[in-house]
Amino acid sequence: MKTLKKPRRTRAAYVSSHRPDVERYVRDVLNGRIVAGKMLRAAAQRWRHDLATAKSRGLWLDERRADRVIAFIQCLKHTTGEFNGQRCLLQPWQKFVIFNLFGWKRRSDGFRRFREAFISMGRGNGKTPLAAWILLVLFAFDEPREARAEIKCAATERDQAFAVWREAALLVQGNRYLNTQCEIFGNVNKTSINNTIVFRPNLSTLVCLGGEGGTKDSYNLHAYVADELHAWREEHRTLLEKLSTAMGKRRQPLAVTITTAGDEKSEIWKEQHGACEKVLGGVYADDALFAFIAEIDPEDDPCDPACWPKANPNLGICVKPDYLIRLAEKARFDPAAKHILTRYHCNRMVLSSSKPITPEIWSRGAGPLPDLDRRLCHGGLDLGWRDDLAAFYLAFPITENGVTRYAFRGRCWIPSETPRELSREPWATWIRQGWLTVTDGNTTDPESILKFILECKQRYDLKTIALDPNNARSVATELVNARGLIVYEFYQTCRKYNEPTREFLRLLTEGLIQHGDDPLLSWAASNLILRHDASDYVMPAKHKSDDKIDPIVASLMAFSECLFAESASSVYEHRGVRVLE
Numbered sequence: 001m002k003t004l005k006k007p008r009r010t011r012a013a014y015v016s017s018h019r020p021d022v023e024r025y026v027r028d029v030l031n032g033r034i035v036a037g038k039m040l041r042a043a044a045q046r047w048r049h050d051l052a053t054a055k056s057r058g059l060w061l062d063e064r065r066a067d068r069v070i071a072f073i074q075c076l077k078h079t080t081g082e083f084n085g086q087r088c089l090l091q092p093w094q095k096f097v098i099f100n101l102f103g104w105k106r107r108s109d110g111f112r113r114f115r116e117a118f119i120s121m122g123r124g125n126g127k128t129p130l131a132a133w134i135l136l137v138l139f140a141f142d143e144p145r146e147a148r149a150e151i152k153c154a155a156t157e158r159d160q161a162f163a164v165w166r167e168a169a170l171l172v173q174g175n176r177y178l179n180t181q182c183e184i185f186g187n188v189n190k191t192s193i194n195n196t197i198v199f200r201p202n203l204s205t206l207v208c209l210g211g212e213g214g215t216k217d218s219y220n221l222h223a224y225v226a227d228e229l230h231a232w233r234e235e236h237r238t239l240l241e242k243l244s245t246a247m248g249k250r251r252q253p254l255a256v257t258i259t260t261a262g263d264e265k266s267e268i269w270k271e272q273h274g275a276c277e278k279v280l281g282g283v284y285a286d287d288a289l290f291a292f293i294a295e296i297d298p299e300d301d302p303c304d305p306a307c308w309p310k311a312n313p314n315l316g317i318c319v320k321p322d323y324l325i326r327l328a329e330k331a332r333f334d335p336a337a338k339h340i341l342t343r344y345h346c347n348r349m350v351l352s353s354s355k356p357i358t359p360e361i362w363s364r365g366a367g368p369l370p371d372l373d374r375r376l377c378h379g380g381l382d383l384g385w386r387d388d389l390a391a392f393y394l395a396f397p398i399t400e401n402g403v404t405r406y407a408f409r410g411r412c413w414i415p416s417e418t419p420r421e422l423s424r425e426p427w428a429t430w431i432r433q434g435w436l437t438v439t440d441g442n443t444t445d446p447e448s449i450l451k452f453i454l455e456c457k458q459r460y461d462l463k464t465i466a467l468d469p470n471n472a473r474s475v476a477t478e479l480v481n482a483r484g485l486i487v488y489e490f491y492q493t494c495r496k497y498n499e500p501t502r503e504f505l506r507l508l509t510e511g512l513i514q515h516g517d518d519p520l521l522s523w524a525a526s527n528l529i530l531r532h533d534a535s536d537y538v539m540p541a542k543h544k545s546d547d548k549i550d551p552i553v554a555s556l557m558a559f560s561e562c563l564f565a566e567s568a569s570s571v572y573e574h575r576g577v578r579v580l581e
Helices: 019-031 038-053 063-073 092-103 127-140 158-173 176-181 234-245 267-280 305-311 321-331 335-345 359-365 427-432 446-459 473-481 494-509 519-527 550-564 571-575
Strands: 059-061 104-106 116-120 150-154 182-185 196-199 204-208 221-227 254-259 289-293 376-382 390-400 403-415 436-439 461-467 486-489 530-532 538-540
Touching: 019 038, 019 063, 019 092, 038 059, 038 267, 038 289, 063 092, 063 127, 092 104, 092 116, 092 127, 092 289, 116 127, 116 267, 127 150, 127 158, 127 176, 127 196, 127 204, 127 221, 127 254, 150 158, 150 234, 158 176, 158 182, 158 196, 158 204, 158 221, 176 182, 221 234, 234 267, 267 289, 305 321, 321 335, 335 494, 335 530, 359 494, 359 519, 376 446, 376 550, 390 446, 390 519, 390 550, 403 446, 403 519, 403 550, 427 436, 427 519, 436 446, 446 461, 446 473, 461 550, 494 530, 494 538, 494 550, 519 550, 538 550
Parallel strands: 116 254, 116 289, 150 204, 150 221, 221 254, 376 461, 403 436, 461 486
Antiparallel strands: 059 104, 182 196, 196 204, 376 390, 390 403, 530 538
16 A cells, blocks of 8 residues: 655745735734724834835734744643643734744844834733743743843832743643753742743753842843832933843744833833833834833823723633723822823823812811710821921711711911911911910910810810821820820831721712811822832822812821721731820
């Protein structure tokens, strides 16, 4: 019986089966079938321009190589969530990214065209798996294979860098070929200085780094990923420079940046994002820089679901619309929630501080206060410094028909020898009406404040007082030892303020905060600016606010006591505070 020979493989057999998907994606972005922002449309237009001018610019598209890379990635299996164990089947936008990075080459030497990749989109769209896929290609499937390729996962903190490294390690474990060819050092479930993957055939290494830059001079990098660039501050610039300059000896290195939008403090992010905008906008050419920026446009409303696909290419896949809808509903009356929605899910830069209380929102708490005599309440004392304003406010929880609202009443003090002109308005009126008490000298008078607090104790059912121990420890000691009051430390941190501030703003929008048209408190509320930390916790920003905010700060401290002090006394141990003795 005659044996049939296998048909000879020809070059035609390697024609990409994925380029039509890429072309369709580009076409749909440009004709509006896919909702995309200006930067993403610019990236699609750049693809068209590259195809039209590649030959004259010394470039060519290696479809076979791009197709093989996509095939390699699609042999891997997801490691997390609802897709765990399923093959990594790329979405059209992901194929667009891979086709650009691994398909475009230089005619002069046949090596990759792109040496830098800036990939930015909303949180939850799979940036970490995408970065891990790219690194594994460079690590174990590069052409030509790079001997002893050094690849690093870097971030401001080792735990953040560990996210990409761990994803790569789990992908290796889930692939039969890679698992037999690689050796994993360190625990894939815990970050350590030993987190390393070695690819035995060419001794490539994939290592997890921390944010320190002082000991990174001896690298000879083939690639690195800089994770969440928006969090990199000036002190991390040394690390980034050493990673970038460590690639000079390699034939076709690749630096990958994955990030969401930053704030005004994200200088490194602003520099790179700005450079990408100029390249995509045609201000200048940089054939070695690839940019994929999925973000809403400046004129878009972050609360409008119609614009969300611009920043979320995986909307409906791994980004759930229900979550964004709930967040948008909250963002309509909660500035902190709008901050999160705009920055992390619409991928637009925001200010690290925001002004949360508008006149319309504050007016919902106007009107006369109920009779508060003998009612239970908690206090907050913002003592201030030298010639500063000092404020003591009480928060009264009032429950009727199952609904609790909070009433606020207080007093402020200011030294007579202050830089302010106390005879001018509105200070003169506040003094005349008794909202503001002037004390002798150029420093805050504790005795006047202690006298008022003692009067409040006799008039109301004053349970606890919160104060900042950094500049009021002697007053706290006097309140506890001589006046018999229960005083708790309230350190001025975002973690301490976050929950009471967010809850106060929520209740204010619902009309459940009553301030009795207190002019000083209203003035302070209009001045209030919030700052956000890296965990997106919020607190009053005294140095950024338009003017003094001491009355609203004292009110928030008192309100915090209302939220937490109603439980058994042991709850304070869980809050990380203690009774001053």
